[in-house]
Amino acid sequence: MQNPQTQSLSSLQLRRLTAVCVMMFAFFSATTTQASTQIKDVRLWTAPDHTRLVFDLSNSAEYELFRLHNPERIVIDINNAKMSTNAAKLELPDPVLLSIRYGSQKGNATRIVLDVREGVSPRTFLLKKSDAKPHRLVVDLYPKPNQPVTNNVMASHQKNRDIIIAVDAGHGGEDPGAIGKNKLQEKKVTLAVAKTLAARINAQPGMKAVMVRDGDYYVSLRNRVKKVRELGADMMISIHADAVDTRSVQGASVYTLSESGATPDRVAAALAAKENAADEMGGASPEAEVDDPFVRGILGDMAKRDGLDSSELLANIMLNHLKEANLPIKYDRPKHARFAVLTTLEIPCVLVEVDYISNPKRERLLSDSKHQSTIADSMYTASKTFFTRMGRLQDRADTYHTVNHGDSLWSIAKQYGVSVNEIRKVNRLERSSLKVGQRLQMPQS
Ligand SMILES: [Zn+2]
Structure with a gap:
């Protein structure tokens, strides 16, 4: 959270910076204003309980997040940043995130708009640069909770x-x-x-x-x-x-x-x-x-x-x-x-x-x-x-039956007091036909 003092200071600095940029633009019309943070890549990871968006940043950045309703949106403004990747490559919609849009804002910010499902709650955090990864902005989107997860x-x-x-x-x-x-x-x-x-x-x-x-x-x-x-x-x-x-x-x-x-x-x-x-x-x-x-x-x-x-x-x-x-x-x-x-x-x-x-x-x-x-x-x-x-499973689990002439899955199942389906499952049998001499593991009864 910023206090009003730093906010006004930074907007003053921003105005000064903008003024400098306008002058630069006047002198070197071919040069465009440079945002200090590049948003270099974006990845999407869909987990069963949430969706994670990760933005790779060229350096640490300040950002603001707010929500808009009807339709449901989550808006992230990254200060002094420029998108230099294409988010269209993301496979959307996913169960939580419907689509992603972005554009430049006044003062060099990049605005990212996430169209999300009703009741989605966001959680964001920055990860510092490490040996193998750049600075990252992580946006986790949690769907509206249904029933509390049953405690087992x-x-x-x-x-x-x-x-x-x-x-x-x-x-x-x-x-x-x-x-x-x-x-x-x-x-x-x-x-x-x-x-x-x-x-x-x-x-x-x-x-x-x-x-x-x-x-x-x-x-x-x-x-x-x-x-x-x-x-x-x-x-x-x-x-x-x-x-x-x-x-x-x-x-x-x-x-x-x-x-x-x-x-x-x-x-x-x-x-x-x-x-x-x-x-x-x-x-x-x-x-x-x-x-x-x-x-x-x-x-x-x-x-x-x-x-x-x-x-x-x-x-x-x-x-x-x-x-x-x-x-x-x-x-x-x-x-x-x-x-x-x-x-x-x-x-x-x-x-x-x-x-x-x-x-x-x-x-x-x-x-x-x-x-x-x-x-x-x-x-x-x-x-x-x-x-x-540990005594939790019986040794019966390791009982085997060698197929004789005249055996069928049905007769073997009856003999061991188990079901045909269980025998098929344990032995991963795709067909019902058996060969004489074939060794079958018997499931626990
Ligand atoms: Zn490992």
Whole structure:
């Protein structure tokens, strides 16, 4: 907020500047007035709960925002700025934002008009220039709230409900994560693996996957934790891919949250610092959810002893399954560090760096859907093994039936007391025909 004094001062300065510009124009008629801020690019990220517009700026700028109704509009005036990109490239309309227009205002400002749906509320903030990103103006548009989101925390205390696994694809939207030599972005690999993993989990009766993000948009580390809590998840797998300067380095590693007082691990700490910086790239609204008691203690040591012990077990099982799938392993033991996304969750959670995207050979594999499936499969079997060991899943899940002469899906289903559809789902069968000798996994009854 500006006080009236600075406002009048700046408009005086502006008038002086305009006067100078008019004189310049008179002398050098070919030269146009120069706005000091260039709006160099604009990007749109559509998340399920909001839409994010990001404007790249050549330098930090002052802006003003106000709303107009009938029709519903949000107006942003960026002082002393010039649009040097074409916003027509944005894919609009999206669920919140209908269209975008802009033009020059008196005094060198650029006015951006967003045509939005009824009841949309905006939240804006500036992000400072970083190594990889310029100054940015972020405009988050939240749709009119329907019913309050149902709180599923209580659901976690119900007996006999499905096991809920939160699948967290690292990075997204403004934050590409690590980038390979051939430009493969970590955020794409993590989402592809996460989607495959979620599909595997959802095909298993008794297990349900929830995705922290299911598209190309950014979710702040705080909101990731909040979402996992709200969904009442029993476990979380956070998926990432690492990068280092040495191109030959390869292999997966599994991380858990460090206990306070654990031996500091320089490599793990550096990695945690890197992953924790995601908010800087992805853009976390500074005032967002600060007052939420669940997440206020994000940097405090709230992790429960139980969560840590079972995380360690989960991490070991995860490493074993990755090894069994013949994936190269970087560190043979789970490593520990203070990852923001793992803190304050008292459920077992691990962060898996699936490989090094900085290794061109591994980068090529990481972009391959078959390889992504191999990674997702081993994460899935690890989760199943973990919950079987915890007594939450019965060993029946690992029962197999070898097809004999005269067997049909229907007769096998009857024999095991399960449904034909469940057998098809678990074995990903597209057709009903079976071959003698074919091995089928039996779902839990
Ligand atoms: Zn990452």
